Amino acid sequence: MYGYWGKLLRVDLTNRVCRTDDIPEETFGLLLGGSALGAKILLEETPAKVDPLSPENKLIFAVGPFQGVKFPGNGKWSVITKGPLTGTFLESAGTGHWAPYFKQCGFDAVVFEGRADSPVYVFIKDGGAEIRDAAFLWGKDTIETGELIKEDLGDRRINALNIGPAGEMMHPIACISCDGHSFAGRGGAGAVMGSKNLKAVAAWGTRDVPVHDPEKAAEFARETFTLLSGQGEKFRAHGTPRVIVPLEGIGDTPIKYWRGDENKRGASLLGAPRYTEYLKVKPLPCINCPIGCHRHIRFEYPDGTVLEGNGPEYETIGMMGSNLLVEDLGAVAKANDMANRLGIDTISCGAWIGFLMECWEYGWITPRDTGGLSLKWGDPDVLLALVEQIGTLTGMGGWFREGIRGAAKKIGREAEKITVEVKNMDYPAHDPRAVYALGVNYAVGTRGACHERGNPQTSALGGYFPELGQDGPYDRQTPEFAAKTAVAHQDVSVLMNCMTICQFMMGGGGLTLTEIRTAYRYLTGKDVPVEDLVKFGERAWQLQRIINVRDGLDRKDDTLPLKMAVPAMVGPRAGKTPTPHDRILDDYYELRGWDRNGVPTRERLEALGLGRFAAFLP
């Protein structure tokens, strides 16, 4: 078998035992790896509706075929589990330096089972793993934890995925950090780690993955790296903050918790090129990355304190800046740093603050609730105070123990009508009224509202897939194109999460599906036509949906928040809404081969080679 080890590491935390299982070659032939492999394990090994924070839940880290060789963007890894925010399937992905080191230990995935009776961290190495005491790490933030593990293991090259204090307290939006600048951010995978008393997963391996044609694979990787480095030069200069201004220009960026229509001034203050100069930015690349979209910043505040480290990305600026009408980039950078160190998702955190500000505006919460704090739009001090409260689940933050739905229920009045989420996962910083495909993409998201498993917002910037027969991006505000745009982008982005290659290699560097096909052929000896490659993405998606359906989710949960049916009065979204949602949903179900209730049909599953998984459907 080339490109894979065919090995799964199992770590039984309850009994502190590690063992290795075989993964049959046909599993990779059907599912590729990463996201799909994790979904299969989760489906087969956990019962329906398992409590995400119970020992019975499993926590799976999986990579794809490219991690053991040099290939652009292969710093990616996926974590798959039942998530505490939605109560169903969760996959979250991160980058950094961990993934290739893990793969070179001789494994394609690791499954954590049970719960340790005291804090531990796990060190995965060539052919096995060691469960180590983590009492000295408990309570440390994500950046300190990474450094302390390097010291403990006596090797600064070793990287550890880890959780901060939020993960330890099983916070519903706790993330998993890698290298202090990449995060499996959404849905609370960090809380699952915390529930297992698992503080970190370090990896350092030295094994060479078998490659079908090592010479050609290496040469092609070098050529592709050079090509993407050249094509991605401009993107490297400004990173994702580059798109703040143009996306505001088409009405895509959230403003005032999805009620504002325009924010040109805010966008120009928060986005690049000002961002790049103001925060003294340098690119911060992950391993084997020809682009380096992450930002290293150095900013001196008026009081003389200096913030140096990871800078906010587009999503954080969108949700903690524009969404709250905060224009102070220094405050957004500080809020980002606080959230990252505590280990919480900056997207949901920004959404929750916007929600609280709106409730304050309506008088649904009062100074008695806020401890005297006035939750005024645009106030950077309020932003920082609420990040602290939310990140520690104290004060108003304590209302969010079960996510935004729980907080809305507690606040009462009409609060449940103003939330902007799907399946309890808050919308990220892209507005479906600007790109209709986002409405259905979020609605059917297998982990809730997600812009990375399906990223049709890229079509608004001009992205499309000529190799899949497209003649150009579909019109972004035509309901008839919404479902097919969502399907195309979902299949490709989920394929990338099965390959575990960073999606920005495509959108930011111009990597093509044909190049992926070629690289996969040199690596594994298998030539898979592009139209079959994207079927790997669809298979993963169908497996994830089976998990959703088994957990009791269906059409009733594939919703469009009320605010999305309210058009803007002025600006680029004036008069535009991604409706009628039901009709777009019908189109989507038909394209996916699901019945009218959103359940995958046996025929479609069989056509994809997934027939045996139909047995998991209720």
Place this chain on the structure above:
Amino acid sequence: MAVTIRLLGLFRQYGLPEPWEVPAGERSIGELLAEMEEKAHAGYIPIVNGERKSKTYIPAEGDDIKIMPLVTGG
């Protein structure tokens, strides 16, 4: 003869004509778009007749040319 170049997404915000007609067989795509690339702070790939080409490609009669920006966010 003229060739039509279609600028996609982000690049439509920079004031070039839509559609944009350029003479065939003269300047490369890189030369034609140099100014806009700087202004937009964004790279791109030319898609010519459905296939990616380099910026040194010189538009020829009958070509179908689209310019896909290389920027992404989130």
